[in-house]
Structure formats: structure tokens, C-alpha cells
Amino acid sequence: MSVLRPLDKLPGLNTATILLVGTEDALLQQLADAMLKEDCTSELKVHLAKSLPLPSNVNRPRIDLIVFVVNLHSKHSLRNVEESLHHVDATFFLGKVSFLATGAGRESHCSIHRNTVVKLARTYRSPLLFCDLEIGDFRATMAQRLVRMLQICAGHVPSVSALNLLSLLQSSENPSLEDL
Amino acid sequence: MDSYDAPESTPRQCASSRLKDYFIGATPLQKRLESVRKQTSFIPTPPRRKIPQCSPLQEDVDPQKFAFLLHKQWTLYSLTPLYKFSYTNFKEYSRLLNAFIAAEKQKGLAVEVGDDFNIKVIFSTLLGMKGTQRDPEAFLVQILSKSQLPSEHREGKVLWTGWFCCIFGDSLLETVSEDFTCLPLFLANGAETNTAIIGTWFQKTFDCYFRPLAINAFNLSWMAAMWTACRMDHYMATTEFLWSVPCSPQSLDISYAIHPEDAKALWDSVHKTPGEVTQEEVDLFMDCLYSHFHRHFKIHLSATRLVRVSTSVASAHTDGKIKILCHKYLIGVLAYLTELAIFQIE
Numbered sequence: 001m002s003v004l005r006p007l008d009k010l011p012g013l014n015t016a017t018i019l020l021v022g023t024e025d026a027l028l029q030q031l032a033d034a035m036l037k038e039d040c041t042s043e044l045k046v047h048l049a050k051s052l053p054l055p056s057n058v059n060r061p062r063i064d065l066i067v068f069v070v071n072l073h074s075k076h077s078l079r080n081v082e083e084s085l086h087h088v089d090a091t092f093f094l095g096k097v098s099f100l101a102t103g104a105g106r107e108s109h110c111s112i113h114r115n116t117v118v119k120l121a122r123t124y125r126s127p128l129l130f131c132d133l134e135i136g137d138f139r140a141t142m143a144q145r146l147v148r149m150l151q152i153c154a155g156h157v158p159s160v161s162a163l164n165l166l167s168l169l170q171s172s173e174n175p176s177l178e179d180l
Numbered sequence: 181m182d183s184y185d186a187p188e189s190t191p192r193q194c195a196s197s198r199l200k201d202y203f204i205g206a207t208p209l210q211k212r213l214e215s216v217r218k219q220t221s222f223i224p225t226p227p228r229r230k231i232p233q234c235s236p237l238q239e240d241v242d243p244q245k246f247a248f249l250l251h252k253q254w255t256l257y258s259l260t261p262l263y264k265f266s267y268t269n270f271k272e273y274s275r276l277l278n279a280f281i282a283a284e285k286q287k288g289l290a291v292e293v294g295d296d297f298n299i300k301v302i303f304s305t306l307l308g309m310k311g312t313q314r315d316p317e318a319f320l321v322q323i324l325s326k327s328q329l330p331s332e333h334r335e336g337k338v339l340w341t342g343w344f345c346c347i348f349g350d351s352l353l354e355t356v357s358e359d360f361t362c363l364p365l366f367l368a369n370g371a372e373t374n375t376a377i378i379g380t381w382f383q384k385t386f387d388c389y390f391r392p393l394a395i396n397a398f399n400l401s402w403m404a405a406m407w408t409a410c411r412m413d414h415y416m417a418t419t420e421f422l423w424s425v426p427c428s429p430q431s432l433d434i435s436y437a438i439h440p441e442d443a444k445a446l447w448d449s450v451h452k453t454p455g456e457v458t459q460e461e462v463d464l465f466m467d468c469l470y471s472h473f474h475r476h477f478k479i480h481l482s483a484t485r486l487v488r489v490s491t492s493v494a495s496a497h498t499d500g501k502i503k504i505l506c507h508k509y510l511i512g513v514l515a516y517l518t519e520l521a522i523f524q525i526e
Contacts, residue, residue: 074482074483074484075466076480077483107396108396109485111397111486
């Protein structure tokens with residue numbers, strides 16, 4: 001149906017597009033603003049979505065990186081992300097998908113255990129980033145990081161591909177964790 | 181975590197563990213460092229837990245002894261191990277603490293001068309408040325007001341109560357040396373100023389550290405499931421949940437009350453393995469409540485924050501306040517709280 005595929009459109013000239021998926025509208029908006037403020041040689045396009053599938057009637061450029069944002073304070077956001085993941089083609093998970101967990105700083109508000117998200121990221125073999133998007137400085141740092149990742153995924157950084165980045169981001173795991 | 185506790189607890193006997201060679205002759209500090217390192221890389225909460233049963237040690241203790249602990253609101257703190265604490269020095273400790281409190285009140289802004297010097301501090305042991313034989317004995321500290329009239333010999337009113345306990349604290353007891361007494365859970369009832377003064381005295385005397393124990397929504401939903409799973413003869417209170425919706429200008433509170441027998445029926449339909457509670461069952465139990473609420477009110481409770489859980493067994497608030505209502509499951513409730521306290525210390 002309307003499954004997102006990484007290579008079904010032609011890339012725009014010097015354009016890199018990121019899709020942020022999550023239920024926390026305010027946080028996504030702030031993160032998008034922070035990313036657009038970043039100095040970048042490529043032209044950045046940030047798309048925000050509450051959930052997938054995206055409406056098919058809109059003409060949108062090729063998406064280079066999808067970031068699923070989970071708020072550890074809300075189980076609803078986790079369910080939303082889990083359902084949206086079904087609408088992403090498997091080939092996207094070769095370095096073009098990332099998970100971002102927010103809200104880990106305020107332990108007393110957390111209703112999802114940190115390891116639930118870790119397991120989710122491991123199942124989809126994608127990197128998991130932790131960032132408290134409510135705090136301005138952390139958000140700016142994360143925006144910087146995402147812009148660099150986006151440039152790599154769009155192919156704008158010579159000799160580094162999304163797959164290279166993925167293997168670099170995999171942390172050295174304890175072999176027993178593979179059983180999860 | 182249970183499968184990793186085994187190599188730690190029996191380092192000499194576990195032959196197949198790769199950690200065996202490391203742990204033989206390891207000092208307690210090395211063991212602690214190893215356990216802290218492991219905590220950060222493995223799942224801290226076990227995917228399954230035992231439903232709190234009547235502890236065999238509690239069977240022989242008269243339930244009347246612990247009756248004064250029930251139906252009171254306790255504020256929770258986690259406490260690091262006490263250095264050179266001795267159960268035989270209670271009289272000495274009472275004397276010192278009494279003097280300390282008098283001194284503090286004197287230099288403070290005590291308005292009622294007369295009453296403040298007529299207090300008495302009593303230390304006493306709570307026998308039987310433990311999970312296994314290895315757990316240190318729980319003890320109780322009470323501040324009583326001395327009766328004004330010399331003819332009355334009875335004890336004065338209890339102004340403040342605090343007790344220290346450790347229930348099934350094996351993971352902490354492993355890694356601590358002989359000089360330390362591990363009583364990670366501290367419960368206090370009474371004026372906040374008294375708690376602060378007593379806390380300061382303990383911190384100075386035994387080189388320990390108190391921290392308020394907050395209970396997050398994840399643990400509250402575990403408590404709700406475990407306590408609903410407890411078999412009760414008759415239910416004293418309705419099962420009630422309270423959620424806080426983060427919205428501006430002031431947060432909204434949603435309260436959801438269920439008849440306790442309905443909650444138990446729901447739990448029984450979700451529950452599969454007898455004697456154990458798993459993460460999936462807890463999630464399913466809460467999801468049923470959320471979807472029922474959503475069907476009627478179109479509000480996603482899963483996007484809000486669970487703040488308070490109240491059942492016939494006990495009631496807990498996210499700020500670290502607990503009230504235990506049922507003496508049968510007292511040990512079970514305390515065991516879970518001890519686990520949270522130990523996790524906070526580590």
C-alpha cells in the first residue's frame with residue numbers, strides 16, 4: 001500500500017530530507033526548528049508526521065532518514081511508533097532509520113522501561129539515541145548530530161554511506177544481549 | 181536478572197560461569213563495582229516476579245505486633261548501608277539522639293519551648309520483619325512526648341515513627357563488607373522537621389545517605405498488577421487509579437475506580453503462569469484498562485502519567501508515599517519497595 005521505500009524516488013539536487021515521526025508535536029516542532037538553524041552545505045527539508053502511513057496525495061521528496069521519536073513518559077507514543085514501523089519497507093532499515101528516546105532524564109515520570117526501547121531498536125537493528133528534547137542545549141546538540149547523520153544518509157558526505165554509519169554506531173554488545 | 185544473580189551469589193560453587201575466576205577472592209568493593217557495571221548493561225528489572233506470598237518467617241509472628249504499621253501513610257527513603265551500627269547499643273543511641281534533637285530544637289525556632297524538651301526517643305527491634313534469615317533485623321525509632329504529670333506512668337503520645345528494614349535484600353547484602361548493616365528501606369511517619377533531624381543524625385553517626393524514593397509510573401503499574409493478583413478474603417477498598425494529564429495552565433487529574441472483584445476477574449483472565457507475574461501480563465492488564473477508558477471517553481490514558489494506585493492491599497503515590505492496608509501481604513509489599521530502594525542506591 002503506501003509503504004515507505006528508500007529508493008522509489010529520484011534524489012533532489014543537494015537536498016536532504018528527514019522525516020520525524022512521533023506523537024509529541026511540540027517537541028518535534030522544536031527539534032525541527034533546531035535542525036533548520038544548523039549550518040549545512042546541503043539544503044535541509046524536515047517533515048513531521050504523527051504516524052505512518054503518510055497521506056499519499058501529497059507530493060514529497062525522497063526521504064533520506066526517518067527518526068522515530070518515543071517519549072518514555074507515554075506508552076501511547078511507543079504504541080504509535082510500533083504501529084508506524086509496519087509501514088516502512090525493510091530496506092529502509094539499512095542505516096536510514098533511527099530511534100530517539102526522550103524523557104529519560106526525569107526517571108520519576110517514566111512509564112516505559114528504558115530497556116523496552118533498547119529491545120525495539122535492537123529488533124530493528126537501528127541505532128537508538130537518547131536525548132531530553134525538552135532541554136534546549138541537549139536539543140541543539142541532537143539537532144547537530146541528526147543533521148550530520150542526514151547528510152551521510154543522503155549521500156552528501158563522500159566515502160561514507162548510511163550502511164557504514166550503521167556499523168559504526170552499533171555499540172560493542174555483550175553476546176548474551178543477542179538473545180533478547 | 182535472576183540468571184545473573186546466581187554467579188554472583190555463589191561464586192565459589194558455580195563452575196560454568198566465566199565470572200568464577202574473577203570473583204574468588206574478590207573484595208566486596210570489587211564485587212560492588214562489578215555489579216554496578218553489570219546493572220548498566222543488563223535489564224535491571226526481571227521480566228517476571230513472584231506474587232507476594234505470606235513469608236514463612238512472618239507466620240510465627242503475631243499480626244497484632246505489626247498492626248501499628250498498617251493504615252498509616254509512610255514516606256519512603258532509600259538508605260545506603262550503615263557503618264558500624266550495632267543492635268546492642270540501642271540505649272546509647274536513644275540517649276545521643278535525644279540530646280541531638282534537644283540541641284537542634286534549641287538552636288532552631290522552637291516556639292513551644294516547654295513541649296520540645298519533654299520528648300523521648302526509643303529504639304526498638306522489629307522481630308520478624310525480614311524476608312530471609314540473612315536479612316538484618318528491622319528496627320524502629322519513635323519519638324514520644326513524655327507525659328507531663330508524674331503520676332501517669334504510661335508512655336506519651338507518639339509524635340514520629342520511623343523504621344528501617346530490609347526484605348530479601350540479597351543483591352545488596354552480597355556486595356557489602358562486615359562492618360556495614362544493610363537496611364535500604366526507610367519509612368517515616370510524622371512531621372517533616374523530625375524526619376530531617378533524625379536523618380541528619382543518622383548520616384553523621386553512621387556515614388550513610390538518605391534519598392527520597394520516588395516511584396515511577398512503570399513501577400506503579402507493576403504494583404497495581406501484583407496487588408490485584410493477591411488473593412483476599414474480603415475487599416476493604418475499591419481499586420483506584422489516578423492519572424495526571426500534563427496540560428497547561430494546570431494539570432488535569434483523572435481518577436478511575438473499579439470494583440476490586442472486577443479488577444481481580446480481569447487479572448485472572450490475563451494471568452497465565454501461576455505464582456509469577458510477567459511484564460507482558462502487567463502490560464496487558466493496564467492496556468485493558470486503557471482501552472476500556474478510551475472506548476468510553478476517547479482519552480488515551482497511556483499518554484498520561486500514572487500518579488497513584490490504590491488497592492485493598494496497599495496504596496502508593498508516585499512521590500514515594502505508601503499506605504499498607506493488609507497485614508497478610510505486608511512482607512510482599514515491602515519486598516518490592518526494598519528492591520526499588522536497592523536499585524536507587526545502586
